[in-house]
Amino acid sequence: MTLTGGSGARSPCVCLDGDVRRVVILGATKGMGRAVVRKMAARGDRVFLLGRNLEDLRTSVMDLDARAAGAAAGYAECDLERPETFAPALDQAGTALGGIDIVVITAALFASQDALEADAELMRRLLSANFTNTVAFCELARRRLMARGGGTLCVFSSVAGERGRKPVILYGASKAGLTRYLEGLDHKYRSQGLITVCVKPGFVRTSMTAGLSSPPFASDPEPVAERVLRAVDRGQPVVYVPAIWFAIMIVIRSLPRFVMRRIGF
Amino acid sequence: MKTAVLSGWGRVPTVPGVEIRSENLEQLTRNLPLARGLGRAYGDAALPAPGDLAVAGTTLADRVLAFDPATGLITVEAGLSLDDICRVFLPRGFFTPVTPGTRFVTVGGMVAADVHGKNHHREGCFGAHVTSFKVRIGDGRILTCSLTEYPDLFRATIGGMGLTGAILEATFRLSKVPSSWIYEERQRIGGVDEFVDALKAAAPVWPMTVGWIDGLSRGPGMGRGVLFCGRWAEAAEAPRHQPPQLRQVSLPVDFPEMALSPHTVRAFNALTYQRYSASRDGGIVHPYTYFYPLDWIAHWTRMYGRRGFTQYQCVLPHAAGREPVRDCFDLLTRSGGAFLGVIKDCGPEGVGTLSFPMPGISLALDIPMRDATQRLIDGMNELVISAGGRIYLAKDALTRPEHFRAMEPRLDEFLAVRRQYDPDRRIRSAQSVRLFGW
Numbered sequence: 001m002t003l004t005g006g007s008g009a010r011s012p013c014v015c016l017d018g019d020v021r022r023v024v025i026l027g028a029t030k031g032m033g034r035a036v037v038r039k040m041a042a043r044g045d046r047v048f049l050l051g052r053n054l055e056d057l058r059t060s061v062m063d064l065d066a067r068a069a070g071a072a073a074g075y076a077e078c079d080l081e082r083p084e085t086f087a088p089a090l091d092q093a094g095t096a097l098g099g100i101d102i103v104v105i106t107a108a109l110f111a112s113q114d115a116l117e118a119d120a121e122l123m124r125r126l127l128s129a130n131f132t133n134t135v136a137f138c139e140l141a142r143r144r145l146m147a148r149g150g151g152t153l154c155v156f157s158s159v160a161g162e163r164g165r166k167p168v169i170l171y172g173a174s175k176a177g178l179t180r181y182l183e184g185l186d187h188k189y190r191s192q193g194l195i196t197v198c199v200k201p202g203f204v205r206t207s208m209t210a211g212l213s214s215p216p217f218a219s220d221p222e223p224v225a226e227r228v229l230r231a232v233d234r235g236q237p238v239v240y241v242p243a244i245w246f247a248i249m250i251v252i253r254s255l256p257r258f259v260m261r262r263i264g265f
Numbered sequence: 266m267k268t269a270v271l272s273g274w275g276r277v278p279t280v281p282g283v284e285i286r287s288e289n290l291e292q293l294t295r296n297l298p299l300a301r302g303l304g305r306a307y308g309d310a311a312l313p314a315p316g317d318l319a320v321a322g323t324t325l326a327d328r329v330l331a332f333d334p335a336t337g338l339i340t341v342e343a344g345l346s347l348d349d350i351c352r353v354f355l356p357r358g359f360f361t362p363v364t365p366g367t368r369f370v371t372v373g374g375m376v377a378a379d380v381h382g383k384n385h386h387r388e389g390c391f392g393a394h395v396t397s398f399k400v401r402i403g404d405g406r407i408l409t410c411s412l413t414e415y416p417d418l419f420r421a422t423i424g425g426m427g428l429t430g431a432i433l434e435a436t437f438r439l440s441k442v443p444s445s446w447i448y449e450e451r452q453r454i455g456g457v458d459e460f461v462d463a464l465k466a467a468a469p470v471w472p473m474t475v476g477w478i479d480g481l482s483r484g485p486g487m488g489r490g491v492l493f494c495g496r497w498a499e500a501a502e503a504p505r506h507q508p509p510q511l512r513q514v515s516l517p518v519d520f521p522e523m524a525l526s527p528h529t530v531r532a533f534n535a536l537t538y539q540r541y542s543a544s545r546d547g548g549i550v551h552p553y554t555y556f557y558p559l560d561w562i563a564h565w566t567r568m569y570g571r572r573g574f575t576q577y578q579c580v581l582p583h584a585a586g587r588e589p590v591r592d593c594f595d596l597l598t599r600s601g602g603a604f605l606g607v608i609k610d611c612g613p614e615g616v617g618t619l620s621f622p623m624p625g626i627s628l629a630l631d632i633p634m635r636d637a638t639q640r641l642i643d644g645m646n647e648l649v650i651s652a653g654g655r656i657y658l659a660k661d662a663l664t665r666p667e668h669f670r671a672m673e674p675r676l677d678e679f680l681a682v683r684r685q686y687d688p689d690r691r692i693r694s695a696q697s698v699r700l701f702g703w
Contacts, residue, residue, distance in 0.1 A: 029288070030288050030325075031288070031325070034288075059328055059330065060328065062328070062329070062330055062331065063328035063329045063330070066329035066330075066331065066332040066339075066353075067329060067353050205286070206286075206325065207286060207287045207288055207289075207325055210285050210286045210287055210322075211283070211285055213269055213283075
């Protein structure tokens with residue numbers, strides 16, 4: 001048993017039973033979540049998949065079975081737009097895995113700023129799913145992890161939350177809120193064993209960004225997953241993926257408002 | 266705003282177009298009938314036809330749906346890459362029954378081009394190992410095809426360049442291999458005639474053969490090169506560890522056109538030729554260096570500079586004798602030559618209606634795009650027609666429709682299947698419009 005609940009930025013991930021990490025992941029059937037869960041399965045972690053489409057989840061479990069037999073412990077329905085699904089899904093995962101060491105959330109809604117401005121209902125849905133409901137899910141996960149002495153909560157936020165930017169005002173606002181919440185969790189609970197990892201992807205070519213023209217420094221899910229796993233293992237509180245976005249965001253954060261008003265970024 | 270453009274692996278032609286990607290091919294292909302995988306077709310096979318802006322990018326649909334280690338039978342979504350298959354299954358003793366010269370292709374693309382490899386004389390094309398697939402056809406239906414269900418559609422889709430429908434899933438058989446390593450023997454070959462003989466002599470002995478051929482040297486040394494024969498290493502002779510992950514480097518920018526000139530390539534070719542001893546030598550090699558010699562450089566096509574290049578691949582039937590091979594090389598080397606040449610003997614014709622290989626000698630030649638390139642391709646095609654050979658659509662960018670028709674007696678059968686399953690002519694590519702008119 002290796003229980004490490006220290007406060008150092010590099011404290012390794014918390015494992016309660018032996019070496020096998022037990023992971024619940026919401027959003028594992030697509031994009032970056034799919035890449036993350038494959039890498040975890042390949043290295044011997046036990047994973048439990050949550051998502052909103054049972055058929056799709058079943059297919060992803062078959063994929064994991066073919067790639068790394070025995071890695072997938074099961075799947076359950078969990079929809080970010082239906083908070084009543086959260087607790088039963090986490091309970092089911094906990095039972096199937098015999099405890100949870102790591103909770104990963106890659107799921108979120110996305111829509112362009114134009115689409116959100118044109119459709120108030122879509123805007124309300126996106127803001128609720130990406131902020132209120134994601135936080136509600138995290139709170140349930142946090143209590144479960146801490147009841148067992150600690151664990152890692154790895155949540156995908158976005159670089160879009162770093163600065164109010166014209167193309168992603170509403171999406172960015174939802175992610176800004178999420179980022180601040182995760183920062184607060186890290187400050188309050190790290191000493192009690194809860195490691196929070198806030199992932200901030202830049203532009204990654206997934207179906208979420210399909211149809212958008214890729215800017216320079218666009219990346220693919222696989223290298224992103226590699227870096228996310230390293231951050232989870234080290235308990236790094238914030239990780240930019242790909243790494244270049246750390247530098248880009250330093251620049252963006254330092255731009256004065258009169259510049260931000262003028263540029264389209 | 267800059268208009269989005271797409272091109273094939275040779276980077277010419279370039280057409281306006283975007284690739285829309287999704288994990289859900291069933292949904293994606295409802296409105297985007299032409300599929301594109303990893304974009305390794307050299308010419309215009311995976312480019313939208315004029316007026317059709319978007320293509321369905323399949324690479325996110327990359328799940329393994331079933332695998333049976335007892336039989337090697339595997340069912341996958343069409344966007345799964347061969348690279349992924351190698352990574353997951355080679356350490357477990359399985360390998361694709363047929364591989365092209367790059368592992369950055371999708372299974373959907375392998376079916377659509379009916380790819381062949383160094384073992385063609387033994388194992389045939391990839392299509393020979395495909396038992397069934399699911400395809401969304403032009404009228405919107407999704408059909409499961411095999412040799413017994415919709416056999417006409419099955420055969421037309423294998424090697425059909427995506428023109429009969431978008432492949433959603435495919436089932437094929439992985440081969441069991443005795444180790445993850447290759448035993449390779451190399452032999453220098455003095456000229457083109459000798460090459461044809463050497464390939465024929467090696468075929469009954471070696472399961473895999475391929476020749477690197479100097480596409481620039483003329484005179485008595487015309488068509489000289491190195492023959493690579495290979496087989497999977499037995500467990501006893503192979504290293505005990507798995508082959509290491511090879512690092513990939515990337516060419517960040519286009520080279521200037523003069524970087525790859527006949528002079529520099531001639532010097533490079535001479536060095537390469539001299540590096541191999543005149544007598545045979547052999548040893549254990551990494552499977553990727555054997556199968557995928559160019560994959561270690563990402564974007565290697567940037568070496569050809571901004572104007573890009575075309576790869577010309579034809580097969581010349583054995584029945585026509587050795588002369589056509591020599592004639593092709595003669596014409597090629599008189600017209601500036603090819604910077605890279607690959608020679609290989611092919612076995613029997615595949616199951617696909619338009620499948621490329623036939624018993625004969627296949628030549629694949631990388632030719633930089635210059636003003637005279639179209640004339641060279643026309644001349645090569647005339648030689649191919651008179652020899653009774655044909656060209657490979659996965660590589661083609663420049664063949665004229667009348668030439669293609671002249672070398673392809675099977676075309677009418679193929680177009681009849683297209684007409685039957687896509688009566689409204691929804692599925693088109695830049696290549697199909699160029700060669701068939703729709």
